[in-house]
Amino acid sequence: MLDARRTRGRDLWSDGGSAKTGLRAPFDLTLSASGDLFVTDSPSYRVLRLDSSHRQVLSFGKPGAHVGRLNFPRGVAVGPDGLVYVVDSNNGRVEVFDESGSVKRVIGSIGSIGGTFSTPQGVCLDGNGRLYVADTRNHRIQIFENDELTAVLGDLGDDKDQFRLPTATAVRPGGEILVLDSKHGMVKVFGPDLKFRFGFGGVGSAPGMLNMPQGMKLDEQGILWVADSGNHRIQQFSADGKLLSVFGKAGAGPGEYKNPTGIAFGRGKLYVADNGNARIQVMANEKFEILGLNNNIGSP
Numbered sequence: 001m002l003d004a005r006r007t008r009g010r011d012l013w014s015d016g017g018s019a020k021t022g023l024r025a026p027f028d029l030t031l032s033a034s035g036d037l038f039v040t041d042s043p044s045y046r047v048l049r050l051d052s053s054h055r056q057v058l059s060f061g062k063p064g065a066h067v068g069r070l071n072f073p074r075g076v077a078v079g080p081d082g083l084v085y086v087v088d089s090n091n092g093r094v095e096v097f098d099e100s101g102s103v104k105r106v107i108g109s110i111g112s113i114g115g116t117f118s119t120p121q122g123v124c125l126d127g128n129g130r131l132y133v134a135d136t137r138n139h140r141i142q143i144f145e146n147d148e149l150t151a152v153l154g155d156l157g158d159d160k161d162q163f164r165l166p167t168a169t170a171v172r173p174g175g176e177i178l179v180l181d182s183k184h185g186m187v188k189v190f191g192p193d194l195k196f197r198f199g200f201g202g203v204g205s206a207p208g209m210l211n212m213p214q215g216m217k218l219d220e221q222g223i224l225w226v227a228d229s230g231n232h233r234i235q236q237f238s239a240d241g242k243l244l245s246v247f248g249k250a251g252a253g254p255g256e257y258k259n260p261t262g263i264a265f266g267r268g269k270l271y272v273a274d275n276g277n278a279r280i281q282v283m284a285n286e287k288f289e290i291l292g293l294n295n296n297i298g299s300p
Contacts, residue, residue, distance in 0.1 A: 060101025200241030
């Protein structure tokens with residue numbers, strides 16, 4: 001398991017979105033079963049696919065509203081079948097691509113009724129293939145099975161089972177659903193029956209508190225890692241919500257962040273979308289060489 005207290009970091013791509021890297025503001029990332037890294041670069045309206053050597057092998061997506069086009073993509077997830085689920089945020093939908101970047105189908109459209117979205121952001125899949133989407137400006141989580149809406153969790157409000165701008169969701173193997181309720185600065189935990197169980201966090205900058213968090217992921221041990229975006233750091237929580245560690249601070253050096261937004265795990269490493277610094281940082285319990293200057297991911 002990655003331990004933030006013993007973690008060393010390296011800066012992979014950090015030249016502020018120049019022609020060398022091509023990254024402008026990476027928002028989310030995920031690893032496929034084959035070990036490829038998929039990255040949404042929102043203002044570039046595209047998704048990058050990098051191999052295990054962090055070399056770009058594919059870039060797909062162009063600006064627009066037609067099927068297969070993207071308008072500020074945010075969350076991304078890869079299913080066990082290799083299909084890539086991309087939250088096409090400003091088009092109010094989830095587009096499903098194969099690993100070569102060909103669009104297969106579209107889920108949802110702009111709106112507020114069930115099955116439609118308003119600036120959705122986060123996405124995840126559970127072990128049974130159900131799709132969970134953080135429908136951010138509709139202040140709810142929508143759950144789909146075989147592309148059909150099966151449940152809606154939450155609505156706008158300040159009660160324990162309500163949200164204000166939920167940005168990410170994750171599901172434990174037993175079916176427990178975690179929701180990152182960004183404006184409340186909390187992680188809220190629900191049972192498989194969609195009933196509220198407990199929450200933790202709260203708006204603030206002290207350890208364990210959150211300021212407009214944007215992303216979170218569970219690691220293989222069930223530890224929750226949260227991109228505490230407004231506090232420019234990553235926080236690590238146990239299954240019962242206890243703070244385990246805090247690392248990072250505002251800045252542009254290795255291990256420093258500016259509004260981190262996305263997290264991924266794989267190959268013994270933690271990947272962070274360091275959105276405001278236009279880069280991705282990778283951390284692991286070993287020393288790394290710096291790949292940034294020689295890693296041209298601007299084109300395949």
